[in-house]
Amino acid sequence: MALRIEVSPEELDEIRKRKGEIEARFMDIEGLERTLKALRLRFLRERKERLEKKLSEMENHYRELVEFEEKAEKDRDFMLNLRMELSLENRELRKRLGGRR
Template structure:
């Protein structure tokens, strides 16, 4: 098992070395230390998951907004295409009438 500590945590371990050694010398202290480590791990894991969830929510909102804009743009282009087609039809008819 490997434990990675931040520089701040390492300093805290050094400051509390005697307390930590005393805890490791008795079973209850060891259990308490393990529970604290487990809780800290679970808190960090929860925080990472919350952050990931928030990122996913933001990306989902951006994606749905993009889809709405794409649909609106498509509708506008279809209207423009129809108008252009009508104009072309009228111009062809005018040219055909002149010939």
């Protein structure tokens, strides 16, 4: 599996400025190990940040879903009560109309 590292234009400029220092570090095993550790830490930090952002988004979506469910339940109850009231009112009106005849 090939490791791909993406850098910003500013980071690329910095790398170009420090090319000699970076090349010397790669010739030095300890420097290479430090570089790999730094890159691994950067990768893990970025991954953690992406996961935290995704978790936050999921929590918000879940909260919205719960709120929607609660509102839907209230609306359902309201509509059932309204339907019952209308049914009773219609029954009373039929009684009154039937009683006049």
